[in-house]
Amino acid sequence: QFVFKLTAAKQQDHFFQAAYLEERDAWVRDIKKAIHCIDGGQRFARKSTRKSIRLPETINLSALYLSMKDPEKGIKELKLEKDKKVFNHCFTGTSVIDWLVSSNSIRNRREGLMLASSLLSEGYLQPAGDTSKAAAEGLSDTPFLDLSDAYYYFPDSGFFCEGNSSDDDVVLKEEFRGMVVKQGCLLKQGHRRKNWKVRKFVLREDPAYLHYYDPAGGEEPLGAIHLRGCVVTAVEDMPDSKKYDADNILFEIITANEIHYYLQAASSAERTEWIRAIQAVARTGK
Numbered sequence: 145q146f147v148f149k150l151t152a153a154k155q156q157d158h159f160f161q162a163a164y165l166e167e168r169d170a171w172v173r174d175i176k177k178a179i180h181c182i183d184g185g186q187r188f189a190r191k192s193t194r195k196s197i198r199l200p201e202t203i204n205l206s207a208l209y210l211s212m213k214d215p216e217k218g219i220k221e222l223k224l225e226k227d228k229k230v231f232n233h234c235f236t237g238t239s240v241i242d243w244l245v246s247s248n249s250i251r252n253r254r255e256g257l258m259l260a261s262s263l264l265s266e267g268y269l270q271p272a273g274d275t276s277k278a279a280a281e282g283l284s285d286t287p288f289l290d291l292s293d294a295y296y297y298f299p300d301s302g303f304f305c306e307g308n309s310s311d312d313d314v315v316l317k318e319e320f321r322g323m324v325v326k327q328g329c330l331l332k333q334g335h336r337r338k339n340w341k342v343r344k345f346v347l348r349e350d351p352a353y354l355h356y357y358d359p360a361g362g363e364e365p366l367g368a369i370h371l372r373g374c375v376v377t378a379v380e381d382m383p384d385s386k387k388y389d390a391d392n393i394l395f396e397i398i399t400a401n402e403i404h405y406y407l408q409a410a411s412s413a414e415r416t417e418w419i420r421a422i423q424a425v426a427r428t429g430k
Contacts, residue, residue: 145161145402145403146161146163146165146168147159147161147168148168148171150175164303164304165305166272166277166297166303166305169271170267170270173280173281203259205266205268206268208249208259208268209263209268209298212243212268212298213298217247219235219239219243220235220239221233221234221297221298221301222234224295226273226293227273227274229273229306230305230306231272231273231297231305232303232304233297233302233304234295234301235295235296235297236292236293236294236295236296237260237276237288237289237290237291237294237295237296238291238292238294240260240288240296241253241257241260244259244260253290256290260290261286261287261288264280264287264288264296265287267299268299269296269298270296270297270298270299271294271296272295272296272297273293273294273295275289275291275293275294276288276289276296306367323348324347324348325347325348325349325421325425326347326418326421327344327345327346327347328344328345328410328414329342329343329344329359329410330342330345330407330409331343331407331408332345332356332405332406342359343356343358343366344357344358344359345357345407346365347418347421348425349425349429351370351372351429352370352371352425352426352428353368353370353371353429354371354397354422356368369397369399369405370400371399371425371426371429372429373399373400373426374398374399374400374422374426375397375426376395376396376398376423376426377395377396378394378395378396378415379394379406380392392412392415393409393411393414393415394406394407394408394409395409395418397422
């Protein structure tokens with residue numbers, strides 16, 4: 145996942161893997177800019193915004209960035225949802241401009257767009273979601289959008305998106321009609337490696353979903369794994385398994401769209417039961 149390819153002049157292919165979708169897109173965007181500069185006989189400079197946008201010399205983008213990240217007085221990082229995806233540790237374009245106005249960094253929202261575009265171009269902000277990405281690629285009047293549905297994040301904030309880059313398939317109400325085949329608590333690997341969470345899992349036959357819940361309670365599931373066409377296998381060895389005392393009780397689910405999930409059973413026998421049950425549902429469920 146999140147791989148991009150760079151083909152050299154001698155037709156040598158180099159593959160690089162980013163940590164998440166937005167990081168991959170940022171690399172691709174900057175490499176394309178570098179290639180464009182080289183083809184035009186120009187020197188590639190990442191921080192070229194000040195001249196192109198006529199940013200005043202008195203503005204220190206690095207200091208401004210640190211102020212924006214201040215835990216108490218900076219921009220609040222939120223969990224936002226759009227297009228059936230959940231964006232963690234991010235904020236809207238409107239909140240950025242609001243903050244710049246309230247901190248007296250700018251005189252009006254037009255100046256705010258110029259300043260925010262500079263922060264975006266120089267890597268202090270990153271676009272999250274199709275709307276802000278399209279603007280950053282030049283498909284809008286300004287690289288930065290003063291909109292409540294345009295999302296951005298700090299590059300070192302721990303941002304991740306659920307729904308297309310790690311954990312959760314969208315859970316629809318109709319998915320709960322299926323008969324329960326197996327249920328119980330498992331230890332599931334989260335979005336970040338080493339981020340293991342105990343979850344209650346319920347395996348349904350039709351449609352083929354493995355729903356997971358907060359073990360402390362709650363009727364609504366936290367998410368689901370679509371099992372139709374998936375591959376499930378035992379995992380005998382993987383990084384950190386010994387640290388977590390998980391040898392011989394891990395199994396992996398690879399969905400039809402190639403998302404990988406690692407789960408830990410309570411015992412080797414319990415792992416075998418889960419694998420057999422999931423394999424049966426993957427073949428027969430919708």
